[in-house]
Amino acid sequence: MASQGDVHIVSVNIGALTNDYRPIFKVPDGWGGITLLSAGYVTETAGTSSVSLVNAGGGGTAIPAGGTLFAGGSAVAAAGVPVNMTVADTAFIDDGNWVAVKEANVGTTGAITIVTLSYLMGK
Numbered sequence: 001m002a003s004q005g006d007v008h009i010v011s012v013n014i015g016a017l018t019n020d021y022r023p024i025f026k027v028p029d030g031w032g033g034i035t036l037l038s039a040g041y042v043t044e045t046a047g048t049s050s051v052s053l054v055n056a057g058g059g060g061t062a063i064p065a066g067g068t069l070f071a072g073g074s075a076v077a078a079a080g081v082p083v084n085m086t087v088a089d090t091a092f093i094d095d096g097n098w099v100a101v102k103e104a105n106v107g108t109t110g111a112i113t114i115v116t117l118s119y120l121m122g123k
Helices: none
Strands: 007-013 020-026 034-043 047-055 069-077 083-085 098-103 113-121
Touching: 007 020, 034 047, 034 069, 047 083, 047 113, 069 083
Parallel strands: none
Antiparallel strands: 007 113, 020 098, 034 083, 034 113, 047 069, 047 098
């Protein structure tokens, strides 16, 4: 018998990104935060970049000092081939914080770069 869970999946185009971050969504208040389960991305062009998921804090305007990285690392992407990201065991983001994507100045993501993540509400 399979286990059941209320898994949510989000896919968003982050576009071209170099040495910067882009907020994806704000974790809603009053629902106990989210726990990331998996993440990955696919791009329309081949290239090397370092893409990670980040807890961007409550403001969503800048990554807090020492912002928590949950997944990613440098990867060579082939056009149209998904790249899996490793999610840390402690991938929890609290209510009111922004989930963001960061490219760590290794290269540039393609103009069409779709990031997909799955998560559960709560811990």
